[in-house]
Amino acid sequence: MFVQTVFEFLGIAGSLIICGSVIPQVIKTYRTKSARDLSITYLMTLMAGIILLTIYSVYIRDLVFIFGNILSMLSVGILMILWRRYCGMR
Numbered sequence: 001m002f003v004q005t006v007f008e009f010l011g012i013a014g015s016l017i018i019c020g021s022v023i024p025q026v027i028k029t030y031r032t033k034s035a036r037d038l039s040i041t042y043l044m045t046l047m048a049g050i051i052l053l054t055i056y057s058v059y060i061r062d063l064v065f066i067f068g069n070i071l072s073m074l075s076v077g078i079l080m081i082l083w084r085r086y087c088g089m090r
Contacts (some may be wrong), residue, residue: 008064015068022075026082035083043080050076 029035050072057065 011064012067015064015071019068019071019075022072022079026075026078029079029082029086033086035079035086038079038083038087040080040083040088043076043083047073047076047080 025038029038050069054066054069054073057069
């Protein structure tokens with residue numbers, strides 16, 4: 001039981017770190033009002049992968065990965081919205 005708790009904590013911590021890694025890019029994009037350096041192809045591919053992982057996580061009922069993938073979808077979704085706002089409507 002203790003080992004499972006430790007590994008779940010590691011999974012949650014890893015998910016938070018991965019999700020948090022996008023936050024500086026979101027802040028920079030919002031502050032500079034420029035998404036010129038972001039690749040929409042990369043963002044769309046990343047979002048597709050996260051969606052597929054979320055579906056799989058729900059299927060296997062792994063709450064750690066469901067939580068992490070949903071946070072990742074939100075972060076990447078915000079970047080996609082900022083990209084559209086600052087680059088996509090020209």
